[in-house]
Amino acid sequence: METYAFVLLAVLAIATALGMILNKNTVNSALLLVLNLVSIAGVYLLLQAQFLALIQILVYAGAIMVLFLFVIMLLNVDEEESLFDKFRIKYLVAFLLGVVIFGQILYSLGGVTDMLPEVSSEMVQIGTVEAIAEVFYTDYLFAFEMTAILLTAAVVGALLIAQYKVKDSGETE
Amino acid sequence: MHDIIAFLPGVIIAVVGLIALLMEAYKKSADQIYGLTIAGILAALGVAIAALFGDSGTAFTGMIVYGGVASFGAVVILLGSLFSVVVSRDYLMEIDLHRGDVYSMILLSIVGMLALASANDLISFFLGLETMSICLYVIAGLIKDKKTGAEAALKYFLLGAFATGFLLYGIALIYGATGHTNLTEIAAVAEPTLMFMGGSALLLVGIFFKIGAVPFHMWTPDVYQGTPTTLTAFMATAAKSATFVAFVLIMSRMLPESDTDIWTNVIQVVAILTMVVGNLIALAQDNVKRMLAYSSIAHAGYLLVGLAAGTPEGFTGVLYYLFAYTVMNVGAFSVIAYYERNKGLDFTEIESYAGLGFKFPLMGVLLSIFLFSLVGIPPFVGFVGKYYVFAAAINAGLIPLAIIGVLASAASAYYYLRVMVYLFFKDSHKEYSLKPASLLFSSAVVLMAALTLYYGIEPVLPFSGLIELISSYYSL
């Protein structure tokens, strides 16, 4: 059962990821990414990380990707013409580089394949909200506070860059 | 020691940053916020200097370290920030960016830097780095009305986010190989397995990107050019110092003995590339700001030489060099900003510097001091820094590396001195009248020049102590 679920989700994730980078239409890419994120959230569930699976949907699919869609719609980005017409060498290089990096990662991951090939049973306990909250406000308090600064800075920064002066509104829409 | 006191400089800066935000929201004048910013940084600097002489240890359940290297890093970062902010006022006023939210952005990024420079855990390292980077993306895009600003921000952002991906994957692999994120715990269990090495490699890629080392330096010149000049100084000194201090912490605390060699080899290669490429391209630059950008790449190379040594002596040299680099580089950028303020943003071509040295001699002389120091000519702090770094490399047996470094820095004399030639020995084709610099600005620059001079001769003075102080962190 779990194997089938994993295969299904993995295939879906890879297909949507490929679809995302190959699709000409930006909105379609964004939607495929949403599907990809949701299927990865499904994989999280298989790994017993329920809290993160929900957060993944809540934050990524529900907020970040909506923001992306919002910007794409706001800017009304045109479809990219000629995805594969020009720069064939660039694609080749990109592909080779990707394959090389992939190979390296797999190679370095090779170290674990023959070790303990199962999800640890402790996982069932540690994936829950309670378990995460417990360490969140004790062991990782510093990181938590830094996140607060980070998010504040991001909001202020975004406003600083994206806002434009109202007084010379003649030239902007 | 209470956890909050251990991170007191960061806490002060964070609180001041948030107060600055609130003041901006309630329409307080930018000058008030500017004053508050300087006061906050001064307070934090005082605390950090006091902590230099205090004990060291870990806080927040091992997430950060305090005292020792971390405190010294904090001092350097805060010093760089302090000078950059002090000299920023006139320049930012000129380009209509003398605003409260800009200063609070700077303050929040300093918090990130302080966290980064005291990280004892890959999680706090990652968060500190990202807090800093995200603020810097914004700072790079501050001049958004001009194409250069927005494009610099876009380039910095896309490449930075890309690098973040690698960095995070590196952290993930290290975590996978060891099961820990705490630096010392990793060091206790780490074995040079494939996965650990792969993770280290990706982590290094991320760090090299953030310090602008050569295969990953493409963003540096454009970003430095597109950013408001005084804030470029901030990015080039404070941000780079923070990343280097974190690098030192990771190298000295996370790596098991057996792995240091492999890292050292990689860093050597990158150091050579960085020094050579940075200096060579700087030779060809006609834009002073861009030239300084490439020179800062080259300086990252010198710093990497000290890290390549991988010894306590090398780390000491790196920390000292960071201090030296901060003082002289902010100084140089400040004077450029002063010229730019008079003549508009595009006034950075070297041609236009002709004869400027005599128009306002103080600034001309000060710029010369900073440039001499950047070359590494004896009575200035730049020389002392380079001396410690290269000496550490030689003692660690990396003689070819040290030779390349010395040669590269000799080559750098050409482009630094070229600016001075224009300043003093060329006739200006136009009549320039320079606005006098404000008292605050001049005194800050004079102070930096004094520091450059003082620490240049300090090692021969009977009461010299800075280098002993730094090296004492490693003798414990």
Added chain:
Amino acid sequence: MTEITITSYIILGTALFMLLNSAAVAVYAERRIAGRIQNRVGPNRVGPFGLLQPIADVLKLILKEDVTPHNSYKLIHTIAPIIPVVTALMTVAVIPFGEGIYATDINAGVLYLLAVASLGVYGVTLAGWASNSKYSLLGGLRAAAQMISYELPLGMAVASVVLFVGSLSVVDVAVAQENWWFVFLNPVGAIIFIIAAFAESNRTPFDLVEAEQELVGGFHTEYSSMKFGMFFLAEYMHVVINSMLMTTFFFGSYHLPFAGYWLPEMGTAAKAILDITVFTGKTAFFVFLFIWVRWTIPRFKFNQVMKLGWSRLLPLSIINFIVIAGILFFFFNG
């Protein structure tokens, strides 16, 4: 996570069936109540009291021509109406309708509700974009901005409830209200939640998304036939769902007021019937509230909506959260 049994499936099936029907009932109720409020009769021809009017509406919608605009993005145009219906249906899975009467009890059920609710915005946004019409696009953009903005105060209000419960399970939230409904303990949170829920379901006074005077039909300008029907259905399903959520989080779920103090022990069947009746009654009241507000309060301007969300509700909800957390920590400590 509790075990999923046959009972869960039966409850889930029944709940879904009831939800679909309740949307039809809500449509009928809306038209009748609107009639009363506007001093007219409302639909009363089809069947007794016009009760069969929803069926007639659905028939009419099915029989209409399904128009897809020429330059629209066909696939997304077709998928978009399904999304809000699906998200509305998914919500039911974790809502308890009575003591022990729930489809499943996820230990992060509250997060599940928020996560599913956050996906609902895609339907409206995509519909607006895929229609390739400026009215639709504006409607979709407004929807995206509005729903993201009001998710924050909504989430904070829910978080302030979770503080009392100490668990993210919706069942625990319901159980915890046996004596005191949270509206009595956390009135500010309740008000914020209600306002945010109105905004989330795009109902007046926050129906900028489909403001007729400015945007024709808003995001569904270019929709017709059953695709429009789906949006129509989804809107009322969201009204019902949001009423259920208000009931669950703030108005005692299936408990009568202060039931723990005076309600005698009862048999399982009697308790179940009572619980479901109470729950349905409260939900019906909030559906009525939705309709009542729609026909009495005028629409905000868009900048007012944004201002209300970001500079009034959000700070208020955060302050509310902090105050409650402080009180609980210092006076009740645990």
Added chain:
Amino acid sequence: MIGIDWYLALSAILFTIGIIGVLIRRNAIVIFMCVELMLNAVNLSLISFSAYHGDIAGQILVFFSLSVAAAEAVVGLAIIIAIFRNNLSVDITKVNLLRW
């Protein structure tokens, strides 16, 4: 039960797809989405490792990486809007200064 290596392989594949996407696409928004995909792939690895070690630190790191992704998205999209105002295009090849 599936071995942990399958999860890691999936993560590596997604990461690589993300890298290729960053390198071949020209639309800044899509490049940024590819970066998000990379971050996601890393998160998947972290959770797998967390499961493998039976240790919670990996999941905590994922939480922080989600926050960072959110912050990056906000700032990044603001920058993209700023560049759009200047250039009326999000095609990075039309961004003159960009020499990759």
